[in-house]
Amino acid sequence: MTGLDKVIKIDVISVPFSGHLFPTLTLVKPLLEDPRFQVRVITGFQKKELVEQIGFDCLALFPDRPTVMEDIANTAKQANLFIMYQQLRANSKLIPEVFNEINRIWDSEGQPDLIIADFVAAPAGVLADRLGIPWITTIPSPVAIESRTTTPAYLGGWKPHQGTFYKWRDALGRQVIRLAKKVGLALVKKNLDTLQDFKLYREDGTEGVYSPYSILALGMKELEFRDDFPSQLKWVGYRCLSFDHLPQEQKQYFMSSKKRVLVTCGTHLKWEKERMVELAKLLSQEHPDYVFYVTLGDPSGLEHPPRMLSDNLLIFDYLPYSDVLDQMDFAIHHAGAGILMGCIEEGIPSLILPQDYDQFDNAVRAELFQVGLVSRKKTDSEVLRLFNELVSQEDWNHLKVLAQRCKAYQPTEILYQEIERLLKVKL
Template sequence: MKKIKIDVVVVPLSGHLYPTMNLLLPLLDNPQYEIRLFTGPQKKAVAESAGFNVVTILEDHIEEFEKAANNDEQLGILSAYHQLSASIDLINLVSDQLLVEWQKNRPDIVIADFITLSGGLVADQLGIPWITTMATQFVLETTDGPPCLIGGMGSPKNAWQAAVQFLGRKGTRLVKRIVSFSFRDRLKRYNFRLYNQLDQETIYSPYSILGIGMKEVELKKGFPKHYKWVGPSGASVEAGEDYPLDLSAFPNRKKVLVTCGTQLAWAKDNLIYQTKQLAKAHPDFHFFVTRGVGGEPFQCENLMENLSVVSYLPYKEYIPQMDYVIHHGGAGIFYQCIIYGKPALILPHDYDQFDYAVRGVEAGVALTANKEDTRAIGLAFEKLIAKEDWSELEILRQAAQSYHPTEILESEIHRLLADKEKE
């Protein structure tokens, strides 16, 4: 039987790469599929250890990628524009590589992460069906609900808020059109149009979009018909034994994991400072701050009697052993807290994190506070540990187990191939 050749294109960022890897992991041992993963050399080792056949992208442009992906401070309008501009240069470099590779060794299906635009753009050029994997579902424009990336809007409570959100959705479109126009010369090679004839965004697949999350916590409505919820799968893929933190040494204390992910290097010092204040106020708790630096020898430093700073902790290995989690509102950690039933305090920093924070609060699984307001953080933590009824969290924890991501993925792969044969 002829194998189905699947090429997967994802930037080497944990919050984007790991959800897609986890979605595909069950297919690696299936002889029906031949899967190649295109990602940066930064993640080559961890992807290969998970079983993937890796083709590296941006091999000679690691510094440029890191500069474009990891800003030195919280993004503003101007810095976000410059970051996007630098990203387009890298997109075109990846597109050059994919074009050469796929003309020589053409896949049957392409799977591309939602910010890894080269995969879809080149697949469209070559007439290859493709699937978008989307770890942050609400970045997709929909016909109803709060616009995202503008501070975290929740469900509208009245007609005025609904009107504001309507204007926000329109404003988002206008900004996208202006930015797209400013980059028109650099996107000309793709015959790029921001929206297709169905008024849907062309940076996402017109065939299949797989939302790696839960519809139960989503506030937006009006997703495209080819959008499918596959459930949360953003767990870390590193081996737990490579990051040996012995939690049995703290048997009589409540344990709190504190993290702001792998990208926000500028936020780590403040995170440690805020955790120190919590540790002073709560000597019966032990706080574990992870710096989010994986792929290096494990390090653990005790800053206080009840505060440890570690280089990295794989979420799926250590969240089950924690009592509470303080995090930044990234997609992966947000859903891992739900999967393992851990109440969270969200301190949003940047990107989509304010949107995740409001979803966590509305779903009843988290509280939130300003990342720099020590008093507000302290009060929110007090409220977090005092709350006894987390029944909403338990309901969502059970709902997270009800998804069948592999079945949906395979169904979409075979549907797209069947549609291709009919053409």
């Protein structure tokens, strides 16, 4: 017996990218063990098999075009205005299809009682509002939420400063961000015929893509200098299981007594991977007493054995972070939210080379709160110098404190509280 009149049906909606889907699945996974809930995941076809292996029911979008979402996100070159416009245009054509498919599912199989949607799953929120279904936004990158009075994000990694000049700078930056969003929406609005009632901003000034009821920030408040987040936002800490597991036969490669360094730039940055391997080659030659483990971020290559370029340099197609991070002494990464928070959780000092989007803002926070060193020029000489500083630095007390505080968060408890509040039930 559940103790409720009926089982609570929850639909979890997310794009099929590891950095979006996995943190949200980690958050809701405890609900699988609770008979009071029926949880279903709606995502891209590429993740259907894995989601079902975890134990969720899964409905896959676009089974006839299994890589359509990944093809938009994974660019061959570093993002610029033209590439960003191309992505926006492609997404705007896809969004109505997603909207109609979710609507069809709910018409034929019944509506959920609650929706938990990743922060870029805009159609889910629009449809939920139309149907009067309460919804929760999960966001592993809280810097994406527009600042209203503080230093804005997505401008290359601005640091907060005191003084009149910087107040003017921040105010101008916030206006630039708003204008860019309005222009972007205007350019693709003709493709969004099913979302004509969508507004970028509500009457109270908050952004329409995030839930007006509940936003669960999958991160740490202690790693944030802003104090102007929406009132419905709650910090739940960051937990992210990879769900994929390192094959047993590959564990032999992690037995070295040398210091170990993970090198990664995530799953999306195809154009950076060759450069990353070259940097790892350089570092492995300069530091023969360290072993460098490079992951190329391709989940389809999980079972592939590594290429050993030298005794202390191994190239893996894919390494699940949650299976290998606790075996690392240092990391070199791009400041994606997942790897940044994973390193903090494990207390691993990082050399950070931000590349795109929110990574510059994440890197600023890593630097301000002293959990890693940031390479801005990203030249060979700078990377070599900063890596030497990284491995020589003995005082990582701030990192150790944050690692302890990271473990103190209670995400499951907060999730239950939000479900109770939104559905007006006692669990």
